Amino acid sequence: AQKVTQAQTEISVVEKEDVTLDCVYETRDTTYYLFWYKQPPSGELVFLIRRNSFDEQNEISGRYSWNFQKSTSSFNFTITASQVVDSAVYFCALSDNYGQNFVFGPGTRLSVLP
Amino acid sequence: NAGVTQTPKFRVLKTGQSMTLLCAQDMNHEYMYWYRQDPGMGLRLIHYSVGEGTTAKGEVPDGYNVSRLKKQNFLLGLESAAPSQTSVYFCASQTPGHLGDTEAFFGQGTRLTVV
Numbered sequence: 001a002q003k004v005t006q007a008q009t010e011i012s013v014v015e016k017e018d019v020t021l022d023c024v025y026e027t028r029d030t031t032y033y034l035f036w037y038k039q040p041p042s043g044e045l046v047f048l049i050r051r052n053s054f055d056e057q058n059e060i061s062g063r064y065s066w067n068f069q070k071s072t073s074s075f076n077f078t079i080t081a082s083q084v085v086d087s088a089v090y091f092c093a094l095s096d097n098y099g100q101n102f103v104f105g106p107g108t109r110l111s112v113l114p
Numbered sequence: 115n116a117g118v119t120q121t122p123k124f125r126v127l128k129t130g131q132s133m134t135l136l137c138a139q140d141m142n143h144e145y146m147y148w149y150r151q152d153p154g155m156g157l158r159l160i161h162y163s164v165g166e167g168t169t170a171k172g173e174v175p176d177g178y179n180v181s182r183l184k185k186q187n188f189l190l191g192l193e194s195a196a197p198s199q200t201s202v203y204f205c206a207s208q209t210p211g212h213l214g215d216t217e218a219f220f221g222q223g224t225r226l227t228v229v
Contacts, residue, residue, distance in 0.1 A: 009154070035218065045204065045220040091156060095218075099145035099164060099210050102218065103173070106156035 002027045004094050004105035012111045013082050021077045021108045023092030029053075031097040034068065034075045039089040039107070048090075051075065082112045116140055120205050120221035127195045127228045135190040135224050137205030143219075145208050146188035147172075148180060150201040151223075157204060163188055164210075195228045202226070 003026040013019045025034065036048040049059065051068055059066045063080045079086055089109045095102040121136040137146060145164050149157040159172030163182040177199060179191045188207075192199060202225050208218040 006156075037220075043202070043223055045206075047217040047219075050217050093157075093218075097210075099208060100162065100170070101159075101172075102145075102147055102162065102206070102208075103159060104149070104157040106154065 002029075002032075002094050002096065002101045002103050004092050004103055006090075006092055006105035006108050008108045009106070010109045010111070012113060014113050015084060016081050017112075018078060018080050019082050019110065019112075021079075021090050021092075021110065023075045023077065023105060025073050025075065025092070025094045027073075027094060027096070029096050033095045033097075035091075035093040035095070036066065036075075036077050037091045037093065037104075039091065041088070045091075048077075079110075082110075084112050084114055086110060087112045118205055118207055118219045118221040120203070120224050122224060123222065124225050125227070127192075127226065129195060129197060129228060131195050132191070132193050133195065133226075134192075135203055135205075135226075137188045137190070137207075137221060139186055139188075139207040139219070141207065141209075141219065142185070143207035143209050144185075145210060146182065147206045147218075148178070148188065148190045149204045149206065150174065150199075151204060152201050160190065160203075197228045200226060200228045 005024045032053045038046040067076045089107045092105045118139045147162040148160040161180040163169045166185040205221040
């Protein structure tokens with residue numbers, strides 16, 4: 001069975017600090033997809049990134065960066081120089097190659113204080 | 115291009131009543147999903163569909179039924195609502211990953227309260 005663990009329930013940082021959100025996954029598949037979504041207080045789910053299991057290259061998009069390590073089954077998300085607008089719940093998710101078992105972690109609530 | 119649309123956005127039901135939540139997508143996606151979101155538990159998969167006419171159970175299917183008679187629509191039914199089904203429900207759709215690069219698109223959510 002596929003499973004996603006986000007051990008950090010809540011994190012609070014002060015604006016401009018860097019913060020890393022952890023994501024550990026379990027799967028027996030060799031081909032799979034990992035995602036990060038942001039859920040701001042308004043409630044919608046905002047897509048951030050999708051990565052397939054064959055692409056271990058780290059990715060940077062502005063203040064956001066992702067570190068994918070198959071050896072430790074982790075797909076961690078770092079926000080550099082955090083801002084108040086980054087306050088949200090962040091979800092890590094895992095999907096198999098055929099879109100079945102598209103499962104989410106419990107989420108990490110990030111609060112960025114001014 | 116509306117993306118994924120959920121109907122209704124809010125609903126209050128009495129225990130034992132039935133209702134159907136509608137999810138419609140206009141992106142010709144093969145896969146569709148229904149999730150419920152409860153505090154501290156993230157999104158839990160209720161049912162999903164990998165194509166028209168096919169459905170499968172997810173993590174928490176009890177008390178729900180689904181149908182995918184048309185590719186663009188995925189219906190979630192509650193036959194006899196219970197207070198434990200009070201939740202926010204999200205629908206999502208995507209194209210199979212092995213067919214290309216895509217994200218999963220989500221609807222705006224339906225807030226359901228069962229009293």
